Amino acid sequence: MSSLSLVRFSPSLADSRAWSLSSSGLFSVKSFFLALSKVSNPILFLPAKFLWSSKVPSKVKALAWIVAHGKVNTNDKLQLRRPYKSLCPQWCILCKGNGESIDHLFLHCPVTIGLWNKLFKLARLDWVPPRVLRTLWQERNNRIFKDKGRSEETLWDLILFYSSLWASCSTAFRGVPLDVLQLNWSEIV
Incomplete structure (x- = not known):
C-alpha cells in the first residue's frame, strides 16, 4: 500500500x-x-521456447504454463485463499476421491492416468501435449460449474479431435483433410 x-x-x-x-x-x-x-x-x-512456439492456441499455452508453475486454482489452493467459498479440498471432481491438487488433477487422478496411458501407448510419447491439460481443466470446470461430466472415452475423443483440428490449421498439414489427420493422430503429435 x-x-x-x-x-x-x-x-x-x-x-x-x-x-x-x-x-x-x-x-x-x-x-x-x-x-x-x-x-x-x-x-x-x-521448456518455455518449445511451449510458446508450439502451434496450439494461446489459451492452451497459458494453461500449460500456469500448470507447470503450480498456479492453477485447484481446490487445495482455493481452500487456502478463501476457506469459506471453496469446494471440499479433499474431493476430486473427476474421480470422486482423493484431494484435488495440481499434481492429483493432472498426474495422479485415475481418470487422468487412463488418458495418459492411452496417449503414451498410442503415440509413444514421453512428453505431455498441452491439449490434454486443457481438456482435463475444461472437464473439471464443466463438472463444477455446469454439473455436466463426460466419460473418459469422450475426453479421449476430444483430445484426438482438437489435436487433429489444430494440426489441420498449421502450415505443415495444410490441405490434409481433418478425418485423415484423426486416423493418423499419432503422427501429428
Whole structure:
C-alpha cells in the first residue's frame, strides 16, 4: 500500500493505458514472458521456447504454463485463499476421491492416468501435449460449474479431435483433410 502513495497524478494530462514492457505500449504475453525470463532463473525456462512456439492456441499455452508453475486454482489452493467459498479440498471432481491438487488433477487422478496411458501407448510419447491439460481443466470446470461430466472415452475423443483440428490449421498439414489427420493422430503429435 505504501507504494501506491508514491504514485503522482497529473491533472493536466488525460488518463491512458500503457504497457511499459513493450515498445508498442500494448500488453502481450510475449513481452510479459520476456520480462519474467530476465529476472528469473533461466534454467526454469528451458521448456518455455518449445511451449510458446508450439502451434496450439494461446489459451492452451497459458494453461500449460500456469500448470507447470503450480498456479492453477485447484481446490487445495482455493481452500487456502478463501476457506469459506471453496469446494471440499479433499474431493476430486473427476474421480470422486482423493484431494484435488495440481499434481492429483493432472498426474495422479485415475481418470487422468487412463488418458495418459492411452496417449503414451498410442503415440509413444514421453512428453505431455498441452491439449490434454486443457481438456482435463475444461472437464473439471464443466463438472463444477455446469454439473455436466463426460466419460473418459469422450475426453479421449476430444483430445484426438482438437489435436487433429489444430494440426489441420498449421502450415505443415495444410490441405490434409481433418478425418485423415484423426486416423493418423499419432503422427501429428
